[in-house]
Amino acid sequence: MADGSARTSYxxxxxxxxxxxxxxxxxxxxxxxxxETLRDGLQSASAENPPIADKRALLHAMAAIGxxxxxxGLPAASPxxxxxxxxxxxxxxxxxxxxxPTAAARTMPSDVSAIAEVSQRGGAPVEVxxxxxxxxxxxxxxGWSDSFLxxxxxxTGEAARREGLPFCLVTxxxxxxxxxxxxxxxxxxxxxxATRLCLCDxxxxxxxxxxxxxxxxxxxxxxxxxxxxxxLDWHGHDDRGLALGNxxxxxxxxxxxxxxxxxxxxxxxxxxxxxxxxxxxAEIGRRSPVALPALRxxxxxxxxxxxxxxxxxxxxxxxxxxxxxxxxxxxxxxGGEVRAAPAVAVAxxxxxxxxxxxxxxxxxxxxxADVPASRTLLELLRYDLDHIGTxxxxxxxxxxxxxxxxxGEPVLSCLTLAAxxxxxxVDTVEGLRGPPELDPLLDAFDRxxxxxxxxxxxxxxxxAQALLAQQPRPTRDTIRMAISGNLCRCTGYGPIVSAxxxxxxxxxxxxxxxxxxxxxxxxxxxxxxxxxxx
Numbered sequence: 001m002a003d004g005s006a007r008t009s010y011x012x013x014x015x016x017x018x019x020x021x022x023x024x025x026x027x028x029x030x031x032x033x034x035x036e037t038l039r040d041g042l043q044s045a046s047a048e049n050p051p052i053a054d055k056r057a058l059l060h061a062m063a064a065i066g067x068x069x070x071x072x073g074l075p076a077a078s079p080x081x082x083x084x085x086x087x088x089x090x091x092x093x094x095x096x097x098x099x100x101p102t103a104a105a106r107t108m109p110s111d112v113s114a115i116a117e118v119s120q121r122g123g124a125p126v127e128v129x130x131x132x133x134x135x136x137x138x139x140x141x142x143g144w145s146d147s148f149l150x151x152x153x154x155x156t157g158e159a160a161r162r163e164g165l166p167f168c169l170v171t172x173x174x175x176x177x178x179x180x181x182x183x184x185x186x187x188x189x190x191x192x193x194a195t196r197l198c199l200c201d202x203x204x205x206x207x208x209x210x211x212x213x214x215x216x217x218x219x220x221x222x223x224x225x226x227x228x229x230x231x232l233d234w235h236g237h238d239d240r241g242l243a244l245g246n247x248x249x250x251x252x253x254x255x256x257x258x259x260x261x262x263x264x265x266x267x268x269x270x271x272x273x274x275x276x277x278x279x280x281x282a283e284i285g286r287r288s289p290v291a292l293p294a295l296r297x298x299x300x301x302x303x304x305x306x307x308x309x310x311x312x313x314x315x316x317x318x319x320x321x322x323x324x325x326x327x328x329x330x331x332x333x334x335g336g337e338v339r340a341a342p343a344v345a346v347a348x349x350x351x352x353x354x355x356x357x358x359x360x361x362x363x364x365x366x367x368x369a370d371v372p373a374s375r376t377l378l379e380l381l382r383y384d385l386d387h388i389g390t391x392x393x394x395x396x397x398x399x400x401x402x403x404x405x406x407x408g409e410p411v412l413s414c415l416t417l418a419a420x421x422x423x424x425x426v427d428t429v430e431g432l433r434g435p436p437e438l439d440p441l442l443d444a445f446d447r448x449x450x451x452x453x454x455x456x457x458x459x460x461x462x463x464a465q466a467l468l469a470q471q472p473r474p475t476r477d478t479i480r481m482a483i484s485g486n487l488c489r490c491t492g493y494g495p496i497v498s499a500x501x502x503x504x505x506x507x508x509x510x511x512x513x514x515x516x517x518x519x520x521x522x523x524x525x526x527x528x529x530x531x532x533x534x
Contacts, residue, residue: 033257035069035070035071037265056087065290066290070088072088074103088101089123089126090123100127102126104131107156113163115163128166129168133172134172138173146181153188157169157194172200173202197230199235200235204239211253231255233258238270261273265302274298279316296316371384391459393456396415400463401486406425440507479501
């Protein structure tokens with residue numbers, strides 16, 4: 001990998017009819033979905049812990065979209081966490097919601113005792129999902145030995161068995177753990193009656209091929225242990241943008257449960273987003289379809305509860321998706337021309353991807369194009385329309401160099417499909433006015449020395465353009481917040497903040513334009529060569 005971390009190589013699976021499943025293993029016809037919003041989702045630094053009434057409302061929204069299993073929290077975290085988990089369990093029982101309750105625990109008997117109290121107060125069994133780190137870096141940092149791991153797993157499993165609660169071992173960072181370590185941990189769990197093993201991609205390390213290999217290895221392990229009845233879960237994060245693809249790969253490979261959260265909320269880059277997970281599991285035949293209104297009600301309910309907003313470009317549930325649905329039912333109008341809205345679904349026939357016609361306004365000019373369904377806006381701009389001012393940096397949404405404006409909103413063009421921009425306004429850095437009516441942003445960036453290597457500058461300029469359109473006189477702190485998604489390795493950001501502040505003052509008439517710019521006083525042209533003195 002680019003960061004130098006080594007990939008774990010799992011032993012090759014034994015020969016079998018399917019490349020991904022042991023011969024004795026029958027993949028489930030339906031994949032269950034686990035909602036971790038009220039547990040893992042609350043670990044997001046930007047999420048609020050909702051009041052109990054909002055948590056109850058979210059339970060009902062989960063049931064309406066067909067969620068099968070719900071985590072009701074980490075009861076051992078505090079007495080308040082016990083109270084909330086008990087209230088949620090009571091809601092599930094009293095309202096007969098079709099949700100299987102689980103709760104998180106460290107591999108400590110005292111954490112199991114907290115879940116047992118919730119179970120007793122709520123009047124129903126709660127599955128214990130006990131987690132412990134499995135990666136070498138965690139073991140090195142904590143000073144954990146193999147015997148430490150086994151002892152804690154055994155003690156926790158025995159505590160769950162005494163309380164009559166189902167026990168699932170959650171091996172954090174499974175995708176970066178050596179098979180020998182996993183074998184010891186899984187064996188300890190099976191010895192004390194674990195009914196499930198949860199495979200975790202805790203830092204978004206895996207890709208779908210790795211998921212296939214890991215799940216196949218886990219199934220082989222269970223078959224060899226005579227434990228084919230033990231089921232598997234998949235829990236993944238989105239650090240590399242592969243969370244949804246990995247979750248679908250796990251479902252195809254045959255795990256029984258896949259975890260996710262509303263709107264993908266969670267620590268760092270978040271978890272698998274439940275909305276596209278449910279939709280796409282239905283598309284591959286692993287679940288029944290979910291009505292979009294119910295899915296959107298769920299995301300709206302979660303956003304209100306967690307103090308978040310549904311992103312405009314959130315798949316299926318964002319404003320842009322809702323607008324597109326409305327457009328399907330009516331003609332799309334652009335510049336006086338009426339035409340049918342393009343189909344969203346794409347087909348692949350004999351390996352050739354269908355091309356989609358689109359029309360957009362690029363820096364005020366009408367542009368037509370036919371693009372593959374998978375074409376990104378960045379690729380359309382740079383390679384089809386020759387607008388190379390927009391930079392192709394990380395190509396995975398980290399650096400912000402590719403930022404452009406779509407209908408006035410800054411977007412990462414490397415993560416935006418070109419087809420999403422049909423009928424819309426797209427503005428790039430080429431649209432900023434040059435001399436003689438130099439745009440204040442270009443003027444200010446030049447005067448403040450806000451560009452050094454210049455690679456990040458187009459993205460910075462477009463982010464600043466959107467900011468000043470919304471807040472003509474932002475504070476320096478507001479400017480810093482606005483450009484926090486645009487990375488620069490040269491300037492230290494100070495000159496960039498000063499430039500945007502200066503541009504705001506120029507636009508407001510508080511500072512003059514073009515002070516000290518090279519070429520402000522252009523000398524007269526030289527006379528023709530034949531007239532020059534020799």
